[in-house]
Amino acid sequence: MATLPQRFDPEQYQAVTREVLAAHRDEPGALLPILHDIQDRLGAVPPEVLPLIAEDLCLSRAEVHGVVSFYHDFRASPPGRVHLKLCQAEACQSMGAKALTAELQEKLGLQLGETRPDGSLTLEAVYCLGNCACAPNAMLNGELHGRVDVEDLLDLLEEQEARV
Amino acid sequence: MNSPITVYVPRDASALSLGADKVARAIVAEAKARNLDVQLVRNGSRGLFWLEPLVEVATPAGRVAYGPVKARDVAGLFDAGFLDAGEHPLALGLTEEIDYLKRQQRLTFARAGITDPLSLADYIAHDGYRGLKRALAIGSEAIIAEVLESGLRGRGGAAFPTGIKWRTVAGCEAAQKYIVCNADEGDSGTFSDRMVMEDDPFVLIEGMTIAALAVGATEGYIYLRSEYPHAEAALQATIATANAEGYLGDDILGSGKAFHLHLRRGAGAYVCGEETSLLESLEGKRGEVRPKPPLPAIEGLFGQPTVINNVISLASVPIILDKGGAYYKDYGMGRSLGTLPIQLTGNIARGGLIELAFGITLRELLYDYGGGSASGRPIRAVQVGGPLGAYLPEAQFDTPLDYEAFAALGAVLGHGGIVVFDDTVDMADMARYAMEFCAIESCGKCTPCRIGSTRGEELLEQIIVARSEGPQPGRIELLKSLCDTMLGASLCALGGMTPYPVLSALNHFPEDFGVSQDAAEAR
Ligand SMILES: Cc1cc2nc3c(=O)[nH]c(=O)nc-3n(C[C@H](O)[C@H](O)[C@H](O)COP(=O)(O)O)c2cc1C
Ligand code: SF4
């Protein structure tokens, strides 16, 4: 994942948005694919692009904002370079996910839902990764890791930080 | 060696999460270093997850298995001659003879773990697309008759007869009809949809194509949750192949019939698994639940008649068409016919996918298959059917897996997920979590769910804080009446069924709420 400034370069996001709109605007119900494509490319759906989308799809800004804010996935600013999601759902709880989360939060000095100020790491909750027979689970920059403990996670984080 | 030896390392996300890619790379490197001719196949998973990564070798006697294999075990496996089924501490013998697998009745999952999921040739060599060919030959009415005959009920949770849904859509006059596959699989404790999509995706494509022929639809959507990137990649690849080879597109196998299949990614909302919320989301809107009627079968996607079915429901159709509804119906009990892909998860020694005829008991699953808890401690509770499913105590472990038997207990089978908890579980906290989850995921359309879940969470927090100080009948009464309101007045099952886990936890484990067993029964 590329490092992204918190402020988006208007030329960049406008160009990306135009390309994405051109690719999808003729699909029925195109709004979610458009938002996903923008987020895949920019790491976020910057609030600045909402008017562009609204105008193109003949929707009101309020409608587009309503959709973006409904879904947990869409974010206004990009996540940290390392993005760790910890599963908090029942099957992972049955294998100690809560204690694991608490311990990791303490070791990292970061709570679920927070990003380090330097943008190096985001910690997030997720509710089931479909790997419930191998709990507890985590997803690190899109990669699934099963039966993890705190040491595994700290090692994986170190490895990722070295990589990005 | 003249011909290469085939070695299988799964590409399923669970296997990958336990290091399958590293194992695959180590096998290739080691074979090269030893000048051995190995052909690596990335198969699907057999679903024996405590043994993943499960490496298999093709031998004249059949496929032999080794597992769980770590990358550091690979050199030792070569030393032990695993390419000739050599003895090794990780050796499991012939894969098909592994008890857990051998005792299953795999119909929907007949190919999972056996084939290369991305290979159309492999799919066809293992009886794939026989159902579609028969469907093309017999036509709409006879297809629906087979599905009705099979007794198949929707595997997404509500257990509505699939054939009746299809008949309704087939009977509608409309310029455009749709087939929508619900691949939102948000329930904790479930992964059977994911396995179909990663380990045998063509069977879902085939099932959707048969549904399209049955009802006269030409457009289809798979609504896939965003937490499943591997399934997304597998579906993209196989949909492209099916289009290129004439199994999808304008002219399916030269029949003149068209079916165009699109893949859409969800965006992390649990409620979008509810069918009308899913349709709203596909239309590019907020995933708010629609009041019913109208049924989606009559006014569904973009206001048109729409079949919306779960992945497993659709993936069970090809074998029903191939072998006949009567063959499928022979499995099961009562009005629960056919097989259920059960997912045994959580605190369990041998977790995995177990496809069996309806009727097996929880106890057999937990102990004969599962081998008891993973922690070695006594099993105290299981939650069946996802976050909206009831908790069952040991006293109910002899219940057979059957829709009606579960309903009689105030429980549900749902999508077939079983989450196991040992005796360290705090059931009041699980009840609190059920309310918390409902509050996080509520679509906000109706008050009992939107406000009630937050109120319920607060109330359970108070109960947990005060429970050591003795009974708190006031708060417990309040919790019950709140649950009553949610049960009776919510628009959909998210608000309407969150009381299931909450009340079952309270009824079966009152001691965790500071209520004595006698007091709970007297009430
Ligand atoms: C909150 C909620 C979440 C649901 N999630 C799913 C899901 O993830 N997958 C699914 O197939 N059905 C889910 N359902 C059930 C669907 O509404 C619907 O019954 C199902 O897709 C119909 O397909 P079937 O008849 O093949 O089961 C959910 C229902 C509710 C109320
Ligand atoms: S019960 Fe909850 S999720 Fe369902 S419609 Fe009402 S607010 Fe939405």
Ligand code: FES
């Ligand atoms: S509950 Fe954590 S992966 Fe399913």
